Amino acid sequence: MQSLIFFIIALSLLVVIHEFGHYWVARRCGVKVLRFSVGFGQKLWSKQLKNGTEFVIAALPLGGYVKMLDEREAPVAENELEQTFNRQPLRNRVAIVSAGPIANLLFAVFAYWMIMVIGVPGMKPIIAEVTANSPAAAAQLYAGEEIIAVNGKATPTVNSLFQQWLRLAQSGETITLTTRSADVETNKQLTLPKLGLDDAGSLFNQIGITTVQPEMPPVLDNIVADSPAEKAGLQAGDELISADGKTLSSWQAWVSLIQSNADTAMNIEILRNGEIQQLVITPAADENGVGRIGAAVNTDAYEIPAELRSELRYGPLAAIPQAFTQTWQFSVTTLSGLWGMLVGTVSSDNLGGPIAIAQFAGDSAQQGLIAFISFLAMISISLGILNLLPVPVLDGGHLLMYFFEWIRGKPLPESVQIQGQKIGLFLILLLMVFAFTNDIVRLIG
Structure with a gap:
């Protein structure tokens, strides 16, 4: 229900903006606007404006329209012909x-x-690991460095770095990275692999780095309908404890385990309402053979450490x-x-x-x-x-x-x-x- 409400809010707002563009310019061009409708179908509310336009909110909030005076749609009085859309230059x-x-x-x-x-708050793009024989390794990047700029543009957060790399990777060019380590800044040349939009999810892997991430408690949030997680009986709020007798304390550890165990049944322990429960889950393989269970982590269950916090902001x-x-x-x-x-x-x-x-x-x-x-x-x-x-x-x-x-x-x-x-x-x-x-x-x- 919440998704539907915000969907209606978003769509209605954007439709009003779109149709207002038509309306505003039409009025400046001397065209008479008969109706400005947000939504289609049965009228829920209407108001006649002083300029003759009827403003309407209709029952079906999946669009909208601006109806202008036009001879092709209905006969027009002689004194209003100059206000018709079809007679405009x-x-x-x-x-x-x-x-x-x-x-x-x-x-x-x-x-x-x-x-x-x-x-925009986020985490600093500090390198955790560099994959051997990768573009990052060839650029002599190493763990502990913070990437502070790409081609001179600041990248204070991981997301800002991702956006810059994603845009530039579509042409696969060589770029200049500015890194910082122990208050020393260095410029390095990185040749990006040429990637398409479908490869966005593996961008950092293709370049060959992982960034420092705080350990997140493995507490579940959303469960995808008919997913392996739902079939196993997992619920939002469950805390994952162990798999096949091995205790895993972070969400990242669980992600690695699940990804590497596609189509493999695992005995897991969870904590639900203060009680330990035993479940069996089998991660499904995606198109790349990577294991997925269809569950998201509860991001409210952890806080980013102060030393990793950053923000992308301009005057x-x-x-x-x-x-x-x-x-x-x-x-x-x-x-x-x-x-x-x-x-x-x-x-x-x-x-x-x-x-x-x-x-x-x-x-x-x-x-x-x-x-x-x-x-x-x-x-x-x-x-x-x-x-x-x-x-x-x-x-x-x-x-x-x-x-x-x-x-x-x-x-x-x-x-x-x-x-x-x-x-x-x-x-x-x-x-x-x-x-x-x-x-x-x-x-x-």
Whole structure:
């Protein structure tokens, strides 16, 4: 229920921002807006604004729309013809249609600016181990060094280092790392392996390092439905004690054990409500043969030691270019992912539908304000980019038609536009069905 609530909040907010972009520019161009609706279907509440626009909140909060005065939809009085959308010059129509996606992208910039001014807490990227014969070993990195910058850009937290490496690894270039050890700073050259978005989870392993992580108590939080953990009888709040008679005191130790014992039954002991219980669990092998049980650790059960705490933060002015950069980088990553799915270099399993988005919304809200704002920024960018795709029905499809109108000097024939909208609607429905199917597959394991 919590995930659904935050999903509705997130989607409603982003839809309002998107549609307000259309509305604001339409009004500046002199177009009369008949209705501004948040959601579809039955009206729950409405208000007539002084400019003649009806503001509506509807029952189905899965989108929204701005309805403008248009002769193609209904007869228009002679004295209102100049306020119709269809009679606007091409530049005005392009501006109005573009304004929705642009509003989403600008909101993302604002969201990232807020995040960077508030500050993102994390852990210092201190190297724990370096894998032999790895790119990190070739760069002469060693345990105990802290990586403080990549190509001159500060990396005060593990996540900021990960983001920098992930972006640069897509081209597999040689970069300059600034490291610090015993208050001595050194520049080192690291050649990144060329990795795709599907390899993000193994980025540090591919480079050949692990970072220092505080030991986390093995107390469980979320249990995935129909997972090995659920089938074994594990519940949120359980504390893992031992496996096959061997006591394991940290979550990291359990992760290593589970990953290396795919399809192997293990006798485990857990502590539940003050009582020791015996269970049998068999980790399932993922596509790479790594063991998984479908359980998450309770991050509230531990606190980061003071010596490992850090924060990524900028001043109000310095945060502005950083916010634009972050928006640009995530936009490029999103487009790369979409292109990769089309050509087959990125798994289409990464595509999520409303269920996945709702789960992410709930999870991010539980993690705090910064995580939820970051989630909003990423979804807003995705919404903006998807709407700019040259697919009829979407804003990008209208812009494509306007491009042909500019080339021809007159609009495309109405029959061509109608057929294009039918094709676009079919493609959107196909995408929605595919994304929803992915969601269901994830839910059932």
